[in-house]
Amino acid sequence: MKLSEKLEQALAAGKPFFSLEFFPPKTEQGLANLYERVERLARQQPLFVAVTWGAGGSTAQRTLELCGACQGVFGLETVMHLTCTNMDQSTVDDALAAAKEAGVRNILALRGDRPRNHEYQVGANGFEHAADLVRYVRAKYGDYFCVGVAGYPEGHTECDDREREFEYFVEKVEAGADFVISQLVFDPELFVVWEQRCRARGIAVPIVPGVLPVQSYQSFRRLAFLTKVHVPAQLLADLDAARANDQAVKDIGAAHAVATVRALQAAGIRGVHLTTLNLEASIRRVLEQAELAPATGGGGGSEGSRGAPVAATATAAAAVVAQRREWDDFPNGRWGDARSPAFGSVDAYGAMVRFDAQGAGRVWGRPQTLADVSALFVRYVRGEIAALPWSDEPLRAESGRIGAELARVNELGYWTLASQPALDGVSSSDGVHGWGPRGGYVYQKAFVECFVPGDRFPRFLSRLQSQAGRITYYAGNRQGDFMTNAHSSDAATAVTALTWGVFPGRAVVQPTLIDKVSFLAWRAEAFRTWREWADMFAAGAPERAFLEQTADECWLVNVVDNEYKSPDAIWDLFTAE
Template sequence: MTVTANGTAKPFSIGSDPNLRQLPKIADKIRQRQSENRPFFSFEYFPPKTETGVCNLYQRVERMTAIEPLFCDVTWGAGGSTSDLTLDLSGNIQKYLGVDVMMHLTCTNMPAGKVLEGLEGAKNRGIRNILALRGDPPAGKEWTKCEDGFEHGTDLVRFIRANYGDYFGICVAGYPEGHPAGFLEGKITYDKEMEYLKEKVDAGADFIITQMFYDVDTFLSFVRRCRDIGITVPILPGILPIQNYTGFKRMTGFCRTFVPQSILDAMEPIKDDDVAVKEFGIRLGIDMCRRILKSQLCPGIHFYTLNLENSVMGIIDNLNLIPRTESIRSLPWRPATIDKRRNENVRPIFWANRPKSYLDRTSTWDDFPNGRWSDNRSPAFGDLTDYHLLGGGGWASATRKADAAKRYGDIKDFDDVTDVFTRFQKGELKRLPWAETEELATETSVISAPLLWLNRNGLLTINSQPRVNAAPSSDVTVGWGSAGGYVYQKAYVEFFAKPEIVDALFEAAGHFPSLTIYATKANSDKLRTTAKHKSTCAVTWGVFPDREIVQPTIVDPDSFLVWKNEAFNVWTNVWADLYNEGSPSRAVLNELKDSLYLVNVVDNDYVGGDIFGIFKMVLAQSV
């Protein structure tokens, strides 16, 4: 269930999102995947120590979550040493990146009051899943129970359930080889450790993730033993890909992990060759995961990423867990995983390349469009501020701003601006200031040639989509949604242009009756338009078995007026801000903000239309 702002509950619809964002509890997602016999994967990250590291991690998580892990988790430092950063990372990933987060929470050196603070912080950030751990003692110290604290992980599980009921999904750790401070120290028997694990499950844990291991036989024996003693919850193997020999020896030594002799023998001759070690680590990871999945004892694989992506992605790619010839998108845009937004399925197209900004500016809404866009919604957009997640457009530091300025180069005139847009369309630049990520929509390739032509001619495009007529929802380029459906799109292009070009477009519009044009300037609250009635228009929709038609992307004139302030603001507060005060580059960009129009064009003929026809006429006349 999901809960609205007034406390009423609404049912989640499993079938509406193939990636299960309607289910906030990870255990529920796992059960659904088990019922579908669909193995999954998930990722763990840890809080970096530097601001640059944090920015890089957000970008890495965004890239990795594009392949739809079932969830990700973020670690908690010993004694709460990274608690604030863990909460911020977890909350931002949950809010902005469209993946459910499981936040670690340890009770080492943590009195009950501090644990409660962590849980409240998680709840306030929309996090619904906790990995409850006793945790390691601070470096160089023995583990001791603190005053008003918890002695065992079981106590923490009971505490969470006693204070929050079923609000949080709870995961606990399992140790296939025994806990380093328990069985491996000879302090308790392995049977006693298994008994403690069952107590944690009986206290309210929903599933188990194991410590890293390299002996698959030992892991499978552990799972069978769990089943034999009555532990029935899902058990996920924790897989740590070998990245380099030194790190491998350090981690296995710290965790006291058993390494089969065959692995040690294979690594010995290549231990000084980092590339060879990484390649071996990928091959080993693939083999381990295949054996585990083939056993059918586990529904998925959990990866300890160490905040790195290449090895993990290499393993997943070879396990065929991601369809290579089918779309995996739930909607044309990435849905949110904040409870009150879980059923949201309509957004204006204008924020397609700035989704985090849209999430920020609509975060105070009590409910979100589901099925149709309300015409009276635009006044509720939050005010535009200079603040932006991760720093304006993603450049959070002076170094990043300097790097961006270097990539764009000095801006002496409009031709230099045109050159930047053209280089982006040719793939020579990874990002424009109007985009929050470096990932271009795959569908852009369908219209890349005419877009490049427009930009070369001074029509500076910032958003577009091709027309689509009844493409299968599984289509790897334009598809989205559940299987067996068909998707449709009206062609759309949005751009900045000089006044004389805009005037010519409106003069030519009568020859192109299927087009709807809107245009406005930075200092105006009025729209120039060819529309006879200024109303909301769906530009993307899908037809699926046993469902109403879904219309996830719309063009709305009132929202366009809200968006245009943000779009024009990027000229000055993001791009011009990269250059020194008083510089020619800053002056040119500031002037362009005031002189250019922002224009969007929709071609309502999604069957046989040509949205670029009007531009061919106008530009031919201007030569």
């Protein structure tokens, strides 16, 4: 069934409904575990699910695979996101053909982020706006696909003229859209006013508001910055006060999402589109507390028949499910558990979304030497600039503990992308270093992730190898070379814990890990960011040639000091030699 038909039926019934949005995980194990999560959430009877599409088709294969499973295996009406900017027409054709073959009949047509390099010519592939993609799908497939578009109740971040932006939206709908999914809504009143304006303008297709239960303080800050949506002052104050208590942040996020759903329902808005970030616990809370889930829907884990004892095997299965949910209770940056469906969603590399070529030049200059790059990183760790190509926000407060060492290391030419100080039993309620529920204690190993120029790498590697047992390292370059001294009979399964916490009534929680899978996933993105930075300079420019050469020659290295009770020893590895 096309989604437009299901939406019409749901709206005619006058009952609340919901939908869910997932993204393609970065790892095969994450995808496999997401399937288990989707299967459980499918029992809550969402009207449909949506799967996101990476910029330029970067997640095309995994998006199509996940869409096919949702539609064909789990029997969920599925919407495939599809962006058109910076994509060849053939890629769009292939995606539409694959969606049709998989039985997916619903497309959310999006423009996507504009490329920021000099060579790109807007409209070169025939797609400049989402409306162009809508027209193309209609021209090629007629009414086979149900086509949706995005709506921006508070205006698009790239358009300062709200009236003109609204007319662009109307054009998208009139090009042949069957439904609308809105940008995230934190202030329901703003959505209601916008929805009424749409109706007054003659837009009759269903409009479903997007709702996000806040999962972590850092991810919320990042999303709020990128989307520029209005966040109520009370929510901001509550989250800021609870930022050191991850469980409290989740509680606040779920409660606000429930309040948003109820406010929308009171205004006559029956359906909501929940952004899951591939997480489950908060979504279940919202569904239950907002009474969106069926009264007798299936829950997580296996249960025996009413009144009968639960079998030991069922109990074990439920325990495994519960343990897997713990993987992403407290997501903590890029080095979360690579088995988690949510791996990588909280803290991706890249501030490229902030800048065009001119903006990048103003902030990051025009580097032509290794010293220029070192100076840029030093300015960042000293707080003189707020972003790097690999980081879209300033250093976090905990880095103040190692600020002097970070400046020294970058001055020496080791360009740090991530780091943390060693901690030995700090209170989980500590305002700077704490995380997780109150009443616990948190621990950290000192950790540095950095780029090392090619001519310096052999000597640096020798120092790392001389500390076998104490130091664990992972290293890789753009050409695909990889090495590690992680202790295991199988390097592919060796895992190094970076952070862990001990809390009342819980097993030990390990929210940040490094293993081969996670390292390789982020290595690819780290070196892709070099390319994006280089592409901001015109072909033939010395800066472009320098950045490309540097990316070809340097290594990405992760260094973990396993002796967390000796917090300063790791810095002795970074020398001028």
